[in-house]
Amino acid sequence: MRVEIDRRSGFCFGVIKAIKSAENELKTTDKLYCLGDIVHNGMEVERLEKMGLQSVSRDEYMQMKDCKVLIRAHGEPPETYEHAKKNNIELIDATCPVVLTLQEKVKGSYESNKDKDGQVVIYGKKGHAEIIGLDGQIENKAIVLESINDVSQIDFSRPVSLYSQTTKRVEDFYAIADKVKSSMQPGVGLEIKDSICRQVSNRVPHLKQFAKEFDVVLFVAGHKSSNGWYLYTICKEENPRTHHVARTSEIDPAWLDGAESVGICGATSTPNWLMEEIAEWINQRNPS
Ligand code: SF4
Structure with a gap:
């Protein structure tokens, strides 16, 4: 056969970076926490657990202090950094550069359309870590669309900035974009920001x-x-x-x-x- x-x-480069950061830290630290599983792969998580990496939930993290915590490639909302500052938590930030850039862009769209009552719309999975991180940049005001059927949540009389979670299907994003485009009221601003990571x-x-x-x-x-x-x-x-x-x-x-x-x-x-x-x-x- x-x-x-x-x-x-x-692994894509974002995941390689996060895993290398964990392995480097674990050479000198016997206990390193990771906010969520470092990668969506149980076998790799088990391998790193044996080296001393322990996944913690968001709720557990919010109770922690005086320790070292790794932020994985998906990124985090600002409150994660604020909690670390107040509680003597050293963060090892392995947020993927692609996600970091996306966080900045989402924030930029939100800020620039605030006075026009604009809406930031993200095609993605509700509750996914990347979405939590993005939503956190804009005071948790994002409209998250899980499918094309959710576009009815948008107010088409107000400006829209449409983004995507980095790992979504390109065709599905453009199908949603077309539907939004054809539904917008005349003269109302729409920016379509294809933020799908080409690594996938x-x-x-x-x-x-x-x-x-x-x-x-x-x-x-x-x-x-x-x-x-x-x-x-x-x-x-x-x-x-x-x-x-x-x-x-x-x-x-x-x-x-x-x-x-x-x-x-x-x-x-x-x-x-x-x-x-x-x-x-x-x-x-x-x-x-
Ligand atoms: S954004 Fe792309 S490169 Fe970064 S972790 Fe996700 S898939 Fe990998």
Whole structure:
């Protein structure tokens, strides 16, 4: 059986930066907290936990003081920084530069349209850490659209600045943008800010091709990874024998029945070592 790992899958630079920051700190500190899971991949979280990284929830963080806390790539709202200042918490800030820039832009749109009663609208998932961080920049006034059906929440007689969470589908964002555009009242301002990170969307054409080249595709990603589900869907559309797995124990050996080739790929939050582990698991059961 031919088993191949997609060399373009795996961590994006934002995640690499966050994990390197954690590993560097853990060389000299025996206890480092992380606000939320450092990456949406349970296996990588477990690996770093063994080195001394402990995930804490937002509620737990708000009770903490006198410690070191890592901020992951998704970014945080201003209240996180204010709490650290007041409570002697040293922050290791690993917010992805792409997210930091987006936070600044969202804030800029909000400030510049405040006197015109403007609305900042973000296509994303309510409660997602990145959305909490963005909303926090603008006094939690963002209108978050989870789908095109939510555009009715917008007041089309007031100016709109439309953004996207970095990991959303480009086509879905532009479908929403078109609907908003056609619904705006004449003469009312609309700015469409495509803020989707190309670290995710640029992988789409390549993954489409990759998925077609194998009898079976195993897409490796944590169940909480939104870009994981997105990229998995892309592969599944190209190859119906694509399966989403977070670890080897989730593989059903029957999936491989009759297959002569297996492609392994993953999300921007999937560690390479995990894809290697999965390849090894298959090779041991299906020696070539
Ligand atoms: S997907 Fe893009 S925005 Fe998100 S962490 Fe990676 S590089 Fe940063």
